Amino acid sequence: MMIARVGEFGSIQRNHSEHNQVKSNDDLLTDSMDWSQQKANIIEYTNSIQYRTRTEWQQKLETVGFHLKATLDYDQNPKRNPQALYYAVFQLNAK
Structure with missing residues (x-):
């Protein structure tokens, strides 16, 4: 979904840094990027998600x-x- 910019990832370039406090990368998921770089960006993004416990x-x-x-x-x-x-x-x- 991130690669295709679908759903919540549709505006990932604009919202990436402001919502997850991860440094901005203007070409986060461009078509010219190879899969290794896209995979690294996805891992960086998912690692920035902060889950909360029910408490x-x-x-x-x-x-x-x-x-x-x-x-x-x-x-x-x-x-x-x-x-x-x-x-x-x-x-x-x-x-």
């Missing part, structure tokens, strides 16, 4: 005025749910 998300949301209403967990077996996916419902606190 971190809950703390961040509570800090800005939300409270946890419910959580629905997928299978917690790491072999069947390696990404530890879950749903959480938050509600904005009444003012």
Whole structure:
């Protein structure tokens, strides 16, 4: 998707540095670039992604005025749910 600039990667050149704090590279995925360079750029980009744990998300949301209403967990077996996916419902606190 990055090579074809599809979906969220459609504007990767413009958004690459501002969203992920990685140095800008104007020809990040140009057609003239060989596969080795494209692969290196993809690895650099994916390494810049900062994932959060559910506890971190809950703390961040509570800090800005939300409270946890419910959580629905997928299978917690790491072999069947390696990404530890879950749903959480938050509600904005009444003012």
